[in-house]
Amino acid sequence: MKLENQRILITGASSGIGKILTRELAQGKGNRILAVARHTENIPVAHNIVPFAADFSIPEEIDRTFAQLHESWGGVDICIANAGFAYREKLEEPDWHHTEQIFNLNTLGQIHTLEHFIRMNREASGEKKYFVSLISAVAMVPLPYYALYCASKFALDGFWRTFAFEKPDWLRVLRVYPVATKTAFFTRASGEQNPPLPFLQQKPEQVAAAILRGLRRNRSKVYPSRLFTLFYPLMRAIPCFSLLYSLNEKRKMERQLK
Numbered sequence: 082m083k084l085e086n087q088r089i090l091i092t093g094a095s096s097g098i099g100k101i102l103t104r105e106l107a108q109g110k111g112n113r114i115l116a117v118a119r120h121t122e123n124i125p126v127a128h129n130i131v132p133f134a135a136d137f138s139i140p141e142e143i144d145r146t147f148a149q150l151h152e153s154w155g156g157v158d159i160c161i162a163n164a165g166f167a168y169r170e171k172l173e174e175p176d177w178h179h180t181e182q183i184f185n186l187n188t189l190g191q192i193h194t195l196e197h198f199i200r201m202n203r204e205a206s207g208e209k210k211y212f213v214s215l216i217s218a219v220a221m222v223p224l225p226y227y228a229l230y231c232a233s234k235f236a237l238d239g240f241w242r243t244f245a246f247e248k249p250d251w252l253r254v255l256r257v258y259p260v261a262t263k264t265a266f267f268t269r270a271s272g273e274q275n276p277p278l279p280f281l282q283q284k285p286e287q288v289a290a291a292i293l294r295g296l297r298r299n300r301s302k303v304y305p306s307r308l309f310t311l312f313y314p315l316m317r318a319i320p321c322f323s324l325l326y327s328l329n330e331k332r333k334m335e336r337q338l339k
């Protein structure tokens with residue numbers, strides 16, 4: 082897909098991977114970007130970026146965003162569902178709201194966004210449209226003390242695996258599986274500066290570049306870390322390798338949580 086003359090919706094545009102993607106996509110000739118976050122003051126500024134304040138864990142806010150898209154541009158060609166967050170924690174006290182929050186944004190918010198994207202484009206003139214879903218490598222390998230986050234991304238990945246058999250022909254879906262990316266994400270989740278798995282650590286610029294490459298080449302999946310793509314088959318082939326990795330991460334997290 083050519084990344085020019087596109088109407089683009091991106092969520093999580095105020096930080097990390099989404100902020101860099103917003104900046105990069107704004108360079109494309111004729112692109113128009115509706116850039117969503119709750120804190121719009123951190124969204125990059127350019128003549129073709131429209132900052133839009135919305136909380137994508139709330140369905141009415143997603144409805145409002147698509148109403149705005151319809152009114153302003155009459156539609157959208159690329160939707161990048163990137164907003165997401167995690168908690169690092171020990172589950173000790175019952176707290177329904179807490180659990181609900183993470184699924185509302187990471188899982189249900191993306192699915193509701195897709196529903197709007199489909200409704201908006203189902204009459205489209207045969208041109209391919211792209212939906213990009215930021216999942217995570219934790220949908221493939223568990224990260225101890227991030228059980229709710231992993232579950233929200235596992236659920237999302239399960240949705241996409243099934244939806245692949247139902248999706249309309251005009252719709253392309255790009256599933257992205259980043260790992261240990263150095264953004265504010267893990268600081269927000271745990272207070273720690275550095276992501277876990279230091280040997281797999283990546284810059285958000287690398288993840289954004291891999292996503293843009295995936296879009297240009299019409300890919301359906303992107304694994305931004307080459308090292309992870311080497312390790313993962315090994316983990317599947319030798320299950321004790323995966324178990325040792327998770328136990329090692331558990332030990333490290335327990336030291337940090339003390």
Ligand SMILES: NC(=O)c1ccc[n+]([C@@H]2O[C@H](COP(=O)([O-])OP(=O)(O)OC[C@H]3O[C@@H](n4cnc5c(N)ncnc54)[C@H](OP(=O)(O)O)[C@@H]3O)[C@@H](O)[C@H]2O)c1
Nearest residue numbers: 093095096097098118119120136137164165217262264266
């Ligand atoms: N960093 C990693 O290692 C990593 C690894 C795997 C997958 N991922 C996934 O990649 C995506 C981007 O992560 P990142 O590392 O770039 O994180 P980040 O730097 O923390 O950015 C998260 C973005 O999501 C927005 N956001 C959070 N809650 C929101 C809400 N309720 N409504 C609307 N926007 C909201 C934030 O903006 P506001 O606070 O202004 O709303 C921010 O722009 C996430 O889906 C994450 O799960 C990250």
